[in-house]
Amino acid sequence: MATWLAQLAEWYQRRLQLQKRWTEQRYVALDIETTGLDPNKHQVLSIAWMSITPPVMHTGSAQYHVFSHGQDLDLGQSPTIHGLTEHDFIHSSEPRQTFAMLSRALTDAVLVCHHKGMDWRFLKHIEKQYCVKFKPLGIFDTLAFEKNTNFTDSQNPPAKGQLTLSACRKRYNLPEYHSHHAFTDTLACAELFLAQAFKNKDQDIKTLQLLKKCGFVI
Structure with a gap:
C-alpha cells in the first residue's frame, strides 16, 4: 500500500x-551511438547529453563519453565508426559512473532526442x-514532433x-x-x-501540451 x-x-x-510553461522547464538533449539497433545484442559506443533552459543551450557543461567495453574494437575496413577512431577508445569512460551522472541529469528534466x-x-x-x-518528466521526440505537425495528411505520408x-x-x-x-x-x-x-x-503552451504533440508522455 505504501x-x-x-x-x-x-x-x-x-x-x-508538466503544467509549467514549456519555457520554464529544463530539458536534456541526448544522442547515443551504438554498434547496432538491438540493445540485447549490440553495445553503446558513445553518448552525449546537454542541458537546455530555453532559449539557452548549456554547451559548456555538456557531457561526452566513449566506451571501449574493456576490449579492442575492430573497425573493419573503415577507419572510423560513428565518427570515432581506434584512438578515441583509448580514453574510455567508466559506464556505471557515466550512467549515474546521466540519471542525475535527467531527474526533473524532459529528455529530448531524435x-x-x-x-x-x-x-x-x-x-x-x-x-x-532514468526518470525524465517526459520525452520530446523531435522526429515525432515533425511528423505530427508537418505531415498530418495520412494520404501523403513523409x-x-x-x-x-x-x-x-533544413x-x-x-x-x-x-x-x-x-x-x-x-x-543538432x-x-x-x-x-x-x-x-x-x-x-x-504548457510542457504537457507540447509533449503531447510528440505523442509520448511517460
Whole structure:
C-alpha cells in the first residue's frame, strides 16, 4: 500500500511539474551511438547529453563519453565508426559512473532526442544492466514532433529521408553538420528542438501540451 501511495504521489508531482510553461522547464538533449539497433545484442559506443533552459543551450557543461567495453574494437575496413577512431577508445569512460551522472541529469528534466524508439530502448536496457534509474518528466521526440505537425495528411505520408535529423533541420534553416558524432548530433537535436518549440504559435503552451504533440508522455 505504501509503495502504491508513493508511486501515486510521484506521478502527481510529475504532472504538476508538466503544467509549467514549456519555457520554464529544463530539458536534456541526448544522442547515443551504438554498434547496432538491438540493445540485447549490440553495445553503446558513445553518448552525449546537454542541458537546455530555453532559449539557452548549456554547451559548456555538456557531457561526452566513449566506451571501449574493456576490449579492442575492430573497425573493419573503415577507419572510423560513428565518427570515432581506434584512438578515441583509448580514453574510455567508466559506464556505471557515466550512467549515474546521466540519471542525475535527467531527474526533473524532459529528455529530448531524435527518434525516441532507439534511444529510450537502449536507456531502459542500461537501467537493468547497471542498476540505475532514468526518470525524465517526459520525452520530446523531435522526429515525432515533425511528423505530427508537418505531415498530418495520412494520404501523403513523409517520403524516405524526410524525417532524418538533417532533413528536419533544413526546414528550419538550421546549419548542416557533416560529421556523424554523438556530441554533434546532440547539439543538432537541441537546436532543432528549440526551433520547433519556438515556432509554435502559442508560446504560453504548457510542457504537457507540447509533449503531447510528440505523442509520448511517460
